[in-house]
Amino acid sequence: MGGDDAPEMVVAGLDLAAERHPGGRFLLVGDEARLTPLLAKYKRARAASTVRHAAESVTGDMKPTVALRMRDSSMRLAIDAVANGEASGVVSAGNTGALLALAKIVVKTLPGIDRPAMAATVPSARGDVVMLDLGANVVCDTRNLVEFAVMGEMFARTVLGIPEPRIGLLNVGSEELKGDERLRRAADVLRSSHIGERFHGFVEGHDIAAGTTDVIVTDGFTGNVALKTGEGALKLMGGLLRQVFTSSLSAKIAYLFARTGLDRLREWLDPRRYNGAVMVGLNGVVVKSHGGTDALGFAHAVDVAMNMVEHGFTAGIADGLRKLAEQEKLAALAEPDADALALTGEPPLAEAK
Template sequence: MTSGSRIAVDAMGGDEGLAVMLAGVARARRRYEGTEFLLVGDEDAIRAGLDNHPGLSAASEVVHAPEIVSSEEKPSQAIRRAKTTSMGIAIDLVKQGRAAAAVSSGNTGALMAMSKLSLRTMAGIDRPALAALLPSLETDLVMLDLGANAECDMRNLVEFAVMGAAYARTALDLEKPRVALLNIGSEEQKGTDKVRDAAAKLRGAVHLPLAFKGYIEGDRLSRGDVDVVVCDGFSGNIALKTAEGTARFVGDLLKRAFSSSLRSKVGFLISRPATELLRSHLDPNNHNGAVFLGLNGLVVKSHGGANEVGVATAIGLAAKMVRDDLTRRISEDLQNFEAEAA
């Protein structure tokens, strides 16, 4: 194997267990040809699980890790066990150059802390950001930061915009992503000083491969008006959880409505193609994978409750970022922005 085509997978992370992780990796192998894997975790358990996926063994190498990071573990505790846990070893494989990216469904705080400590931030980046793809009416959109930095200054928001645009060019195949800052209004005078100052900086970045569209309000996130939404981690995490909760609420309402009477059940059968399309569009497994942008290496956070489709989606995202050399794109865009601002 070559590191350029190899993904390190924390096989022990996630709420659904090893069997789902291996099923997701097997699905990713079939979907993304040429991708190979370092499966990190309990060697005996992984090898036993591979018996159910005979085609995966030839594309995988097992790396033993005697311990796992629990979902309740504090980041400070997890960092001290980085050398012996499946999560820590997966990240270290990226640092060593044995893998081009790492994927884990484990503890988000621990994954962020370990990744930042091991890989360090890129030159020119003050803080890394957590970015994810969210569904909209048109296509997916990139949103960051989603919780890595509760408080941000103007410089952080500008860096997030540059990184988010580079990510959108890779994940969404866009030449010049439309970027907006999340705000409490669309007027130029609205928002905090840091948001207005960041907007002024981005309006002046005319030579970057992005189109700055000003501000966007929370009720417009799903309309498809922009491709990248930038905010601090506190606001972003609230917006993300609200969107996820709303999607579940709509799904539960539909289930209740279609099961309320015989007539509604017949109506469900008639409208099933449309409801299946809606379910697929809102299914988080089809949008799974949050990325820590701004590090000297690629790390993807898969949702803890992801099924095998979700795990495969996160791995596919990692493979795409490796193929398109996202880290280099971010570095080049930042250098161009700094040169333009000088």
């Protein structure tokens, strides 16, 4: 029921996803009265799914604390299905803060994980790059950053299929002395962990699009700003190119000649192709679709969830964390910072503690 054009966008997206994943079965949770007529329209979605009625739904502007108290929201019932093993994963285009809060409480974090993070892929000159945290934790300590690196590495291995992913820690300079103590300590821990040589060290903002590393690790504030800044810059460029190719007859002719390449470029950079942020560090697959996306974008978020389930992402992360714990690296770190905020800057979760 979440997202700007829900529930139709979701059902239409599911229709596309059902075609791409012939063996997939979907549990569609929401207002049955609204879903039934939509399923009559989207045949493949209907054939692949079961509807579970939910009397209420979490709204976009609802505080996570309020959403946590709702026992019968569509979001809650969908997450419950993951927690009780009925579903392998959940995809939602709804309220991010509520989804993260519910997932943490119902699906729970993996043993040893202090805080889950949001991860997604972004385009780079050398192929897709995983970036995390994208906003689940506004403030992060050394331990969080180290855990993000372990989870990001597993994301790159399982979802992007990179056997030896290289990991970079986002900083204001690549020199070892740059940045704050928290970053320097995280770098030290990673260098001596099982990640070892795959830890590239510090990277800077321009390294994201350059694809210097396969994984970019940062706190949720910086990651959120970087993700949106990069998207904004690409969007600006896209808009300017549109202007160029419609500004004159000669430019319109040019577009016809360069169409194949330009269309491929647009397709490759299409934000819908990067839709689907994964909440990593949970004991199950939880994917957040952008609320403003369309059916194609939502189908991509479903692809991401299917990928993670099929490649044993959750078990892989648990394994990486076990290795880290064995090396007793985490034990050497300070306790998590009690002042650090959880969730995307949502004070409500702090209240809920």
